[in-house]
Amino acid sequence: MTPNIIWITGGSSGIGFATAKHYLKNNWIVVISSSNIKKLKTAKEKLQDQPNFKNLYIAKCDITNQDEVKKTILFIENEIGAINTALLNAAAYSPNKSQEFDIENYELLIDVNLKGTLYCINILKDLMKNRGSTIAIVSSPIGYRGWPTSGAYGMTKAAQLNLAESLFFDFKKIGIAIKVINPGFIDTEATRLNSFKMPFLKSAEFAAEKIYKGLVFKKRFEIYFPFIIVFIVKLLRILPYRIYFYLWKKIGNF
Numbered sequence: 001m002t003p004n005i006i007w008i009t010g011g012s013s014g015i016g017f018a019t020a021k022h023y024l025k026n027n028w029i030v031v032i033s034s035s036n037i038k039k040l041k042t043a044k045e046k047l048q049d050q051p052n053f054k055n056l057y058i059a060k061c062d063i064t065n066q067d068e069v070k071k072t073i074l075f076i077e078n079e080i081g082a083i084n085t086a087l088l089n090a091a092a093y094s095p096n097k098s099q100e101f102d103i104e105n106y107e108l109l110i111d112v113n114l115k116g117t118l119y120c121i122n123i124l125k126d127l128m129k130n131r132g133s134t135i136a137i138v139s140s141p142i143g144y145r146g147w148p149t150s151g152a153y154g155m156t157k158a159a160q161l162n163l164a165e166s167l168f169f170d171f172k173k174i175g176i177a178i179k180v181i182n183p184g185f186i187d188t189e190a191t192r193l194n195s196f197k198m199p200f201l202k203s204a205e206f207a208a209e210k211i212y213k214g215l216v217f218k219k220r221f222e223i224y225f226p227f228i229i230v231f232i233v234k235l236l237r238i239l240p241y242r243i244y245f246y247l248w249k250k251i252g253n254f
Contacts, residue, residue, distance in 0.1 A: 003055060005029040005081050009063055009120065010090030012039035014188035015138065018204035019087065022212045024052050031076050033061035063090050063116030073123045082131065085215060086124050088117050089138040099149055106152045113156035130175035136215055137164045138181045141224065141233040148248060168221055179215065180222050183207050184229035200229040
């Protein structure tokens with residue numbers, strides 16, 4: 001029986017890398033991509049001792065470049081096989097510690113987190129049509145509501161959440177499952193940029209296991225973890241603005 005194929009964007013480090021490792025252990029064919037070929041080669045070296053290493057492929061792909069996205073997806077489809085699951089995990093993260101409005105930061109995160117996601121979906125939709133494949137978008141609980149210092153990142157994650165909810169209905173009609181993944185604080189290169197102590201911090205390996213189980217065994221639209229932090233943020237989402245803003249003022253004098 002031919003193993004299933006997963007394509008993971010942003011697969012050279014963090015959650016993407018840990019998830020690739022987990023899928024390899026479970027006998028999937030794994031294609032990891034990144035805009036940084038050096039990091040990709042390093043990631044491949046780190047996975048050499050893993051079971052089913054022969055099932056690992058790397059592909060340079062800058063998701064902000066539509067041509068590269070198309071070439072990467074067609075390479076996988078034509079040279080490796082049909083993509084069963086696309087894990088759109090690549091993201092830019094840039095906390096705005098000074099709280100100043102920086103248009104270049106907004107543009108960067110829009111290009112990577114939002115446009116990059118759209119470019120991938122645009123090519124995948126026609127190839128995956130009516131074959132029971134899955135597109136999973138890695139968003140964030142920060143997209144539930146606006147947080148201090150997170151205007152650019154939070155905006156793109158909110159857009160991803162809204163996009164996933166909308167496409168859930170639209171793509172169901174053409175036989176493609178849409179899922180959204182909302183990790184809490186996970187110990188990665190990106191989150192280490194934060195200047196505050198992150199509550200309920202979990203490892204990338206913890207995230208990978210949750211993602212694997214959620215995508216392979218469960219039918220839920222949203223995969224989120226750890227439960228407690230995401231549950232708290234979900235509660236904050238329903239608070240009236242007056243109370244929500246008051247709480248932030250008390251927490252950090254914002």
